[in-house]
Each structure stands twice: as C-alpha cells, then as structure tokens.
Amino acid sequence: MTTAKRDTYTPETLLSVAVQVFNERGYDGTSMEHLSRAAGISKSSIYHHVSGKEELLRRAVSRALDELFGILDEEPARVGRAVQRLEHVVRRMVEVLIGELPYVTLLLRVRGNTDTERWALERRRDFDHRVAELLKAAAADGDVRGDVEMRLATRLVFGMINSIVEWYRPDGRGMGQREVSEAVAHLVFSGLRAQQD
Amino acid sequence: MTTAKRDTYTPETLLSVAVQVFNERGYDGTSMEHLSRAAGISKSSIYHHVSGKEELLRRAVSRALDELFGILDEEPARVGRAVQRLEHVVRRMVEVLIGELPYVTLLLRVRGNTDTERWALERRRDFDHRVAELLKAAAADGDVRGDVEMRLATRLVFGMINSIVEWYRPDGRGMGQREVSEAVAHLVFSGLRAQQD
DNA sequence: AGAGTAACCGAACGATCGGTCGGGACAAGG
DNA sequence: CCTTGTCCCGACCGATCGTTCGGTTACTCT
Numbered sequence: 001m002t003t004a005k006r007d008t009y010t011p012e013t014l015l016s017v018a019v020q021v022f023n024e025r026g027y028d029g030t031s032m033e034h035l036s037r038a039a040g041i042s043k044s045s046i047y048h049h050v051s052g053k054e055e056l057l058r059r060a061v062s063r064a065l066d067e068l069f070g071i072l073d074e075e076p077a078r079v080g081r082a083v084q085r086l087e088h089v090v091r092r093m094v095e096v097l098i099g100e101l102p103y104v105t106l107l108l109r110v111r112g113n114t115d116t117e118r119w120a121l122e123r124r125r126d127f128d129h130r131v132a133e134l135l136k137a138a139a140a141d142g143d144v145r146g147d148v149e150m151r152l153a154t155r156l157v158f159g160m161i162n163s164i165v166e167w168y169r170p171d172g173r174g175m176g177q178r179e180v181s182e183a184v185a186h187l188v189f190s191g192l193r194a195q196q197d
Numbered sequence: 198m199t200t201a202k203r204d205t206y207t208p209e210t211l212l213s214v215a216v217q218v219f220n221e222r223g224y225d226g227t228s229m230e231h232l233s234r235a236a237g238i239s240k241s242s243i244y245h246h247v248s249g250k251e252e253l254l255r256r257a258v259s260r261a262l263d264e265l266f267g268i269l270d271e272e273p274a275r276v277g278r279a280v281q282r283l284e285h286v287v288r289r290m291v292e293v294l295i296g297e298l299p300y301v302t303l304l305l306r307v308r309g310n311t312d313t314e315r316w317a318l319e320r321r322r323d324f325d326h327r328v329a330e331l332l333k334a335a336a337a338d339g340d341v342r343g344d345v346e347m348r349l350a351t352r353l354v355f356g357m358i359n360s361i362v363e364w365y366r367p368d369g370r371g372m373g374q375r376e377v378s379e380a381v382a383h384l385v386f387s388g389l390r391a392q393q394d
Numbered sequence: 395a396g397a398g399t400a401a402c403c404g405a406a407c408g409a410t411c412g413g414t415c416g417g418g419a420c421a422a423g424g
Numbered sequence: 425c426c427t428t429g430t431c432c433c434g435a436c437c438g439a440t441c442g443t444t445c446g447g448t449t450a451c452t453c454t
Contacts, residue, residue: 008431026308028225032412044414045432053412109306111223152372152380159360160353167352175349183349190387205401229442241444242402250442 011049011059014039018056019102027057027106028113054116057106061120064107067096068127083143086134090161090188094181097164105165128158157188208246208256211236215253216299224254224303225310251313254303258317261304264293265324280340283331287358287385291378294361302362325355354385 017039021030032053036043050056071077076088097104107124110117132154138144161184168180214236218227229250233240247253268274273285294301304321307314329351335341358381365377 024308025310026223026225028223029308029310031410033410041431042433043412044434047413048431111221111226113222113226148380148383149372149376152377153384155364156357156360156381156384159363160357163353163356163360166356175346179346180349183345184353186345187350187353228440230440238401239403240442241404244443245401 009039009041009049014046014049015056015059016102019060019106022057022060023102023105023109026109054114057110057114058116060103061107061110061116064100064103065120065123065127067100068093068104069123071096072127072130081143082134082137082141086131086138087185087189089131089134090157091181091185093161094164094184095177097161098168098170098177098180101165101168101170108162108165128154131158160184160188206236206238206246211243211246212253212256213299216257216303219254219257220299220302220306223306251311254307254311255313257300258304258307258313261297261300262317262320262324264297265290265301266320268293269324269327278340279331279334279338283328283335284382284386286328286331287354288378288382290358291361291381292374294358295365295367295374295377298362298365298367305359305362325351328355357381357385 018030018035021034021038024030025034030053032043032046035053035056036046039046050059071089071092074088074092077085077092079085107120110120112118112121132150135144135154135157136150139146139150164180164184215227215232218231218235221227222231229240229243232250232253233243236243247256268286268289271285271289274282274289276282304317307317307321309315309318329347332341332351332354333347336343336347361377361381
C-alpha cells in the first residue's frame with residue numbers, strides 16, 4: 001500500500017512543513033537550511049522531492065487559489081439573488097481561509113518579486129473583481145446601501161476577511177469556523193444592508 | 198542655512214527612499230544593492246548616513262508607532278463617552294495610516310525575525326490592547342451591541358482598518374483621507390452600534 | 395593657503411544564499 | 425546473488441548577502 005507510509009516525505013507532506021516555516025519567517029526570510037532543519041532532513045534531500053524553493057511556493061498558493069475560486073463555482077454562489085450569493089461567498093471565504101489557513105496566509109503575503117508571485121497576485125485580483133461584481137449587482141438590486149462607494153466597500157470587506165489569517169489560530173479550545181463566519185457576516189451585512197435585518 | 202539643502206542625503210531623506218523599496222520588495226527581499234540603486238548612491242555610501250539595514254527598519258517602524266500612540270494622547274481620545282472616544286480613535290487611525298502610509302505599511306508587515314521586528318510586534322500588541330479596552334468600555338456602557346464577542350470584533354475592525362495599506366494609493370485624483378475614514382466609520386459603527394443612527 | 399570634514403566611491407571581506415553532485419543505505423523483484 | 429529505484433547524505437558550487445575599509449572629491453572655516 002502506498003498511502004500508509006508516513007515515515008518518509010512526499011511533496012505534499014514536505015509542503016505542509018515548508019508552508020509553516022514560510023509563514024513564520026516570511027518566504028524571503030526562509031532559507032533552504034531553515035526548511036531542512038524544520039523537516040528533519042538534509043538540505044539536498046529536499047531537492048529529491050521538489051525542484052526547489054519556488055516550487056514549494058507555487059504549490060502552496062495554487063492550492064489556496066483553487067479553493068477560493070472553487071467557491072464561485074458552488075451552486076449558492078451562481079444562482080439566486082445577488083445579495084444572497086454574496087453572503088454565501090463571504091461565509092465560504094471565511095471557511096476556506098480557516099480550513100486552508102497556512103496556504104491562504106502565504107498567498108495573501110506574496111509581494112511580486114518572482115514570476116510565481118506575480119502570477120499569484122494576478123489571480124488574486126481576478127478573484128477580487130469577481131466578488132466586486134457580485135457586490136455591484138446586489139447594489140443594483142437595491143439590497144445593499146448605495147451611500148458607500150462599491151470599490152471602497154469591497155476592499156474594506158476583503159480587508160476584514162483576509163485579516164483573519166493574521167490572528168486566527170486553530171489551537172484546540174479556540175473559536176470555531178462557524179463562530180467567525182457568523183461574526184463576519186453579521187458585521188459586514190448589518191453595515192451594508194439597506195434595510196434592518 | 199541647513200534646511201535648504203536638498204541635493205544630498207540625510208538619514209531622513211534616505212529613509213523615505215528605503216521604506217518605499219522595502220514596501221515594494223519586502224524587507225527581507227530588499228538588498229543593500231537594491232537600496233543603493235534606488236537612492237542613486239553607492240552601497241557603501243549608505244553606511245555614511247545610517248549604521249545599516251536594520252536601523253532603517255527601526256527608524257521606519259518607530260515613526261509609525263509614535264504616530265499611532267500619539268492618537269491615544271489626543272484629548273478626544275481621553276475624555277468623554279467611551280463610544281465617542283473609540284470613534285475618534287478609529288477615524289484618526291485611518292488618517293495616520295494614510296498620512297504615514299509607507300511607514301505604517303512596513304510596520305504592519307513585520308514578521309519577527311530580528312530583535313527590532315519583535316520589539317515592533319510587541320508595541321503593536323500594546324496598541325491593540327489599548328483600543329480593545331476602549332471597545333470593551335463602550336460595550337459596558339451599552340453603546341455597542343453585545344452579541345458579538347469583543348475580542349473577535351476588535352480584531353476584525355483592526356483588520357479592516359489595517360488593510361487600507363494594501364490598496365490605498367495617494368496618486369493625485371484618488372479618494373481622500375476624509376472619504377476613507379468616513380466610509381470606515383460608517384461600516385464599523387453601523388455594524389456595531391446597538392441603536393440605529 | 396592649509397586643515398578639517400561631510401559625502402561619496404570601488405574593492406573586497408566572511409557569511410550565507412539556492413542549488414548541484416556523487417555516492418551510501420536499504421528494500422523490492424528477478 | 426545482482427540489479428533497480430527510492431530516499432537520503434556531506435561536500436561543494438558560483439552568486440549574492442550585509443558590511444568594512446582605504447581613499448577621493450569638494451566645500452567650509454580659519
């Protein structure tokens with residue numbers, strides 16, 4: 001059996017170690033020496049599993065981006081009133097952020113120094129635009145207040161959601177996904193909705 | 198006169214160049230070679246003005262932190278009803294973020310790899326706690342809703358405000374400080390207040 | 395004119411960077 | 425037995441890192 005082996009590394013298990021270190025020290029601040037120490041194998045052994053440092057980054061941000069774009073394909077995000085589709089996307093974004101915390105954290109911190117990072121930034125912008133259009137549609141329906149500029153509101157809401165990666169830690173008896181996504185939806189929509197709920 | 202000279206560098210003018218590059222490439226991703234190219238002087242000349250790379254970081258985050266803590270000393274932040282002191286702090290935070298944008302941006306991206314970075318993180322935590330206490334006091338007065346956990350709400354609001362550094366650009370005909378701080382206060386307090394405004 | 399100093403430079407330092415190389419240990423399959 | 429392939433290692437590579445050093449230019453003060 002191939003899935004039962006745990007005492008040796010696969011690209012995936014090595015990735016989970018690497019992403020953790022990347023988030024602690026920053027991608028540029030992490031050397032292959034740091035990674036090898038954290039993984040418990042030598043520096044050169046890492047190259048047996050992956051082609052190099054940048055592949056680890058690419059795998060990580062790809063995973064995060066795939067999960068985020070997956071939200072937009074879900075049925076509640078495609079059909080129904082815009083404001084309800086928006087609320088679904090907001091709640092699911094929080095869940096994905098928490099569920100894939102280290103990978104999304106890394107994605108949100110890329111700066112654009114390499115091709116991989118610039119590609120990640122571009123895909124992030126695409127995602128943001130998709131959600132911004134949803135908000136605009138909800139405003140056209142009259143379901144969200146019109147006295148705040150949509151471009152500005154989108155960015156502030158994204159900022160609130162994305163900031164979760166800066167403080168959420170899943171250590172045992174902390175708060176759950178549900179509690180956070182409820183609080184975010186409450187804060188966002190009680191401030192955005194035209195009518196009181 | 199000493200203030201009229203502009204053709205030569207001072208620690209302050211060099212800092213403004215350095216901070217800009219730090220924010221574009223990340224602190225760890227910026228080499229002294231990058232800085233020298235951006236400043237138009239040689240690498241070794243930088244050391245005539247400052248002791249090294251880390252001093253530039255320390256000067257930058259100190260400036261940001263001093264501005265932020267200065268808010269708490271302002272009269273409207275010290276006297277009056279807690280909810281109104283809180284609103285003053287929120288609006289002024291936005292103004293400081295925008296007014297000292299590159300310095301605050303750098304502060305918010307510190308990871309904790311060096312002593313300077315760990316010191317900055319510690320002072321940031323202090324500031325956050327001060328504001329969290331203000332929010333708790335406002336809740337005790339019954340001026341903000343009690344169905345959202347205060348610790349969670351504080352972090353989300355901080356996340357929204359701090360995210361401004363990720364997209365705000367002061368290029369000419371953009372939006373002004375006032376417009377942003379109004380939108381933030383609107384979003385935050387329409388979602389937090391117990392009664393409708 | 396001469397001394398002092400601020401601002402700058404090219405060259406080089408030891409250390410560390412991401413990555414390569416040849417080979418050893420070990421298990422599976424014949 | 426011997427081969428094959430996986431997983432790993434120490435040693436090393438050229439490049440780049442932050443920093444230092446010795447020296448040059450140009451301006452100020454006396």
